[in-house]
Amino acid sequence: MAKITAGVGSSHVPLLGVAVDQGKEKDDYFGPIFRGYDWTREWEKAEKPDVVVLVYNDHASYFDMNIVPTFAIGCGERFGICDEGWGPRPVPEVEGHPDLAWHIAQSLILDDFDMTIFNKLDVDHGLTVPLSMMFGQPEKWPCKVIPFAVNVVTYPVPSGNRCWAIGEAIKxxxxxxxxxxxxxxxxxxGMSHQLQGPRAGLLNREWDNKFLDMLESDNDDVRHIPHIEYLRETGSEGIEMVMWLIMxxxxxxxxxxxxRHxxxxxxxxxxxxIVLEPAD
Known part of the structure; x- marks a missing residue:
């Protein structure tokens, strides 16, 4: 049978994609960021995953306010790369795993999760930047990818508890x-960040690291953090961290x-x- 062997949490800052595309991974500014992924890149070469279920959010690149799915799964054979205003990133197209994706979709719906199914889907930096951080610049991504999109752009967004529960159902x-x-x-x-308004530029090292500590714990307190705490402590875009709870x-x-980095x-x-493996 198939088995989830590991979970990976990662920020998906679009500037990191620019750094990869322009070969700036080792300069003074980006070097400390990318060195934190060196271990993971070598580990992924050894692990050789067949499929990654990649939980991300679309940044109004493919979705818009006409359709706002809370949870959506890509069940197609291939997924194109979004043009986010400066042309699509020069990365390989994403190859899906339709058989597993449809199986997950059916199982989730029968477990009372209302899924939106996409057979045609283009993906933005929310999905491609993590692939670049883990795999570099290959001619072809080394594994199949199932895009799993979550609405964290416009309210209402799903609770951390609901995200954790859908992670259990994916398992x-x-x-x-x-x-x-x-x-x-x-x-x-994530992690903490706000892109607009009087708190633009907000960063909260203490809270971010508390969140990572909670992910490492064997209790599930992290699933009950209310939306208002994410917003207050980590900024308007910090709410993206609920997607880590699916993992x-x-x-x-x-x-x-x-x-951990x-x-x-x-x-x-x-x-x-962060990189985790089940210990049950």
Whole structure:
């Protein structure tokens, strides 16, 4: 059967994609950020995942206010790259795994999660930047990817508790898939940042690291953090961190931390990264 072997959490700051595309990963500004991913890039080469369920949010690149799905899954064969205003990033198109994606969609819907299904979908930096951070600049991404989009752009957004629960349901779905697959689940977005208004540039190192500590814990207190706390402590865009809880919910009760990295700043954003494996 298929099995979720690891969970990865990572920020998906668009400036990191620019740094990769322009070969600036080792300069004075970006070097400390990218060095925090060196361990993970070598680890991924050894792990060789067959499929990554990649939890991300679209930044009004493909979706717009006409359709705002709370949870959406990409079930197509391939996914194009969005033009976010300066042309599509020069990265490979994303190859999906329709059989597993449809299986997950069916399982989630039968478990009472109302999913939106996309057979045609272009993906933006929310998905491509994490791939670049883990895999560099290959001619082809080394694994299949199932895009799992979450609305954290416009209210109402799902609660942390709901995100954790859907992570648990994804774990159940993957483990009931008959093919022998090495599956990882990545939660992306955040950490603390606000892009507009009088608090633009807000960063909260203490709260961000408390959140990472809670992900490492074997209790589930992190799933009950209310929206207002994310907004107050981490800025308007810090709410993206609820997507990390989908990854954590899919890990089971106990986890082992393989790697952790935190850095301020990247643009006006805090960078967080963690690699977990189930320890139950």
């Amino acid at each position: 159940k779905a993957v483990e009931s898939f008959p093919e022998d697959l090495n599956v990882q689940i990545w939660g992306t977005g 954590r919910g899919a890990m089971g009760k106990k986890v082992k931390t393989l790697h 935190y850095h301020i700043p990247c643009s006006n954003t805090a960078i967080g990264h």
